[in-house]
Amino acid sequence: MEKLLTTATNVEVSNHIPDDIIFSVLSKLPLKSLKRFGCVCKPWSLLFDDNCFMTMFRNNLLTKDHPxxxxxxxxxxxxxxxxxxxxxxxxxxxxxxxxxxxxxxxxPFPIQEEDKHPSSSxxxxxxxxxxxxxxxxxxxxxxxxxxxxxxxxxxxxxxxxxxxxxxxxxxxxxxxxxxxxxxxxxxxxxxxxxxxxxxxxxxxxxxxxxxxxxxxxxxxxxxxxxxxxxxxxxxxxxxxxxxxxxxxxxxxxxxxxxxxxxxxxxxxxxxxxxxxxxxxxxxxxxxxxxxxxxxxxxxxxxxxxxxxxxxxxxxxxxxxxxxxxxxxxxxxxxxxxxxxxxxxxxxxxxxxxxxxxxxxxxxxxxxxxxxxxxxxxxxxxxxxxxxxxxxxxxxxxxxxxxxxx
Structure with a gap:
């Protein structure tokens, strides 16, 4: 029984990801993906109201290399x-x-003497x-x-x-x-x-x-x-x-x-x-x-x-x-x-x-x-x-x- 409890506890701990890591990963996503992931949970739907997250997102947007x-x-x-x-x-x-x-x-339209019309009547x-x-x-x-x-x-x-x-x-x-x-x-x-x-x-x-x-x-x-x-x-x-x-x-x-x-x-x-x-x-x-x-x-x-x-x-x-x-x-x-x-x-x-x-x-x-x-x-x-x-x-x-x- 003790071994089963230990295993369950380890699984629970391993499935938990700190918020700062989640924010760091999400801030690197394209805006299209980030908007769609807003339906995963309520905290993710409020990311655009979070000043810290938006600062990370702006920085990543401006610093990524684009061809x-x-x-x-x-x-x-x-x-x-x-x-x-x-x-x-x-x-x-x-x-x-x-x-x-x-x-x-x-x-493409150079003016040359020979191009001019001969008459000026x-x-x-x-x-x-x-x-x-x-x-x-x-x-x-x-x-x-x-x-x-x-x-x-x-x-x-x-x-x-x-x-x-x-x-x-x-x-x-x-x-x-x-x-x-x-x-x-x-x-x-x-x-x-x-x-x-x-x-x-x-x-x-x-x-x-x-x-x-x-x-x-x-x-x-x-x-x-x-x-x-x-x-x-x-x-x-x-x-x-x-x-x-x-x-x-x-x-x-x-x-x-x-x-x-x-x-x-x-x-x-x-x-x-x-x-x-x-x-x-x-x-x-x-x-x-x-x-x-x-x-x-x-x-x-x-x-x-x-x-x-x-x-x-x-x-x-x-x-x-x-x-x-x-x-x-x-x-x-x-x-x-x-x-x-x-x-x-x-x-x-x-x-x-x-x-x-x-x-x-x-x-x-x-x-x-x-x-x-x-x-x-x-x-x-x-x-x-x-x-x-x-x-x-x-x-x-x-x-x-x-x-x-």
């Missing part, structure tokens, strides 16, 4: 000029040692004959380079896209979509995104297209998908919320952006491999007044591999950062960081490393905010500009035509 940041630089695009007709876009590269340099755009000028403009209005599409290749939107030509590898300085024109030639009252691109289909080894571009069959009728939206492998466009039918900002993040073959429909905000995601859409409602703790209030800015960034939403409260100079645990699950949003007040910071423009976020200062400067130790590092001042977007870029010598072949 997205290996050997990458951050491309920063800025817009200069007060009026649409004289906008000029500049491109800067921020490297790991915090050095920032200006890059030259590709020039007033009649021909009225018909639209003019010299090709210098390329200063190329806009980067997407938030990452795919195998070292960027997609550029030529703002001088409606709907024209160019693939460009900054390392080799090679470029390739994407053929115009046939849908642009349909005789509607008007058809134009509304939102363009890029991604990689890892199953077919294919570079793809998807565009939200807006059509106006009749000026008295509401606009019609649909989707157009380009494949580099086939060098063709195909229309996709999908009823998803339209984007209200040209801001997106990309991770693991899926592109994500912020959309809205009937005063309801969503995260909209597109999987480039199975060519499907997923929508995720806004966080429970963010009400509609926050999402649609002009005094509350919002920005999507990729925070060490996780989709993060930054809400900027201009009246209090506070920044709230939440990450998403699982696509399609509204309750999987979790608020992790509250920063501020920082009255001299104006706008978060993207994540530079796994734990640093780029902020625009109110005086036009650019700084890095370290989430782990709450320090601020001055980067540079780019005068008289508007910061458009940031793009994670990894150099590659792979030829553009070789991405999908």
């Amino acid at each position: 997205y940041y290996d050997y990458t630089s951050v491309l920063i695009q800025t817009k200069h000029g007060a009026y649409y007709h004289n906008y000029k876009y500049l491109l800067h590269s921020l490297s790991g040692d915090d050095n920032i340099v200006e890059l030259d755009w590709p020039n 007033e009649e021909e000028e009225e018909e639209g004959f003019e010299d090709k403009p210098p390329v200063t209005r190329l806009l980067i599409v997407g938030s990452v380079s795919i195998n070292g290749t960027l997609c550029l939107d030529n703002r001088y030509s409606e709907g024209e896209l160019i693939l460009w590898n900054p390392t080799t300085n090679k470029f390739k024109f994407i053929p115009s979509s046939p849908i642009l030639s349909i005789p509607y009252y008007g058809v134009w691109p509304d939102h363009t995104l890029v991604g990689y289909d890892h199953i077919k080894d294919d570079y793809k571009v998807i565009r939200s297209m807006c059509a106006r069959p009749n000026p008295k009728l509401p606009d019609v939206y649909f989707w157009d998908l380009y494949s580099l492998n086939s060098n063709t466009w195909n229309t996709i039918e999908a009823d998803v919320p339209q984007s209200d900002q040209n801001i997106d993040v990309y991770t693991d073959g899926v592109c994500h952006w912020w959309g809205q429909r009937e005063k309801q905000a969503y995260l909209v995601s597109f999987d480039f491999s199975d060519e499907s859409f997923i929508t995720t409602l806004i966080p429970l703790y963010v009400d509609d007044s926050d999402v649609f209030n002009r005094a509350v800015g919002r920005r999507l960034v990729l925070l060490n591999g996780s989709i993060a939403l930054i809400l900027t409260y201009s009246e209090t100079s506070m920044f709230h950062i939440s990450i998403l645990g699982e696509l399609g699950i509204k309750d999987s949003w979790t608020k992790l960081f509250i920063i501020g007040p920082l009255p001299f910071l104006w706008n978060p423009i993207g994540a530079a490393t796994k734990k640093k976020i780029l902020f625009e200062k109110k005086d036009g400067g650019l700084v890095l905010f370290d989430l782990s130790n709450k320090t601020i590092e001055e980067i540079c001042v780019i005068p008289n500009c508007t910061f458009c977007k940031t793009v994670l870029h990894k150099e590659s010598n792979l030829p553009i035509g070789g991405i999908g072949n």
Whole structure:
């Protein structure tokens, strides 16, 4: 009998795991798994209310290594000029040692003397004959380079896209979509995104297209998908919320952006491999007044591999950062960081490393905010500009035509 009691006692003791060990293990899990384990027992469901646990979880989130940041630089695009007709876009590269340099755009439209039209009569000028403009209005599409290749939107030509590898300085024109030639009252691109289909080894571009069959009728939206492998466009039918900002993040073959429909905000995601859409409602703790209030800015960034939403409260100079645990699950949003007040910071423009976020200062400067130790590092001042977007870029010598072949 004594031996049986001893054995039972040993089993009971061996099955007990101290809370600090449990917390340490759980804090290393992805948010998706942690949210699901909340149903195991009541203490686990309350972990997000525990300050000690949340500190461990934040530290693990910021310190884990993610391949997205290996050997990458951050491309920063800025817009200069007060009026649409004289906008000029500049491109800067921020490297790991915090050095920032200006890059030259590709020039697929060089102005040569022999390219100029031989006649300069007033009649021909009225018909639209003019010299090709210098390329200063190329806009980067997407938030990452795919195998070292960027997609550029030529703002001088409606709907024209160019693939460009900054390392080799090679470029390739994407053929115009046939849908642009349909005789509607008007058809134009509304939102363009890029991604990689890892199953077919294919570079793809998807565009939200807006059509106006009749000026008295509401606009019609649909989707157009380009494949580099086939060098063709195909229309996709999908009823998803339209984007209200040209801001997106990309991770693991899926592109994500912020959309809205009937005063309801969503995260909209597109999987480039199975060519499907997923929508995720806004966080429970963010009400509609926050999402649609002009005094509350919002920005999507990729925070060490996780989709993060930054809400900027201009009246209090506070920044709230939440990450998403699982696509399609509204309750999987979790608020992790509250920063501020920082009255001299104006706008978060993207994540530079796994734990640093780029902020625009109110005086036009650019700084890095370290989430782990709450320090601020001055980067540079780019005068008289508007910061458009940031793009994670990894150099590659792979030829553009070789991405999908």
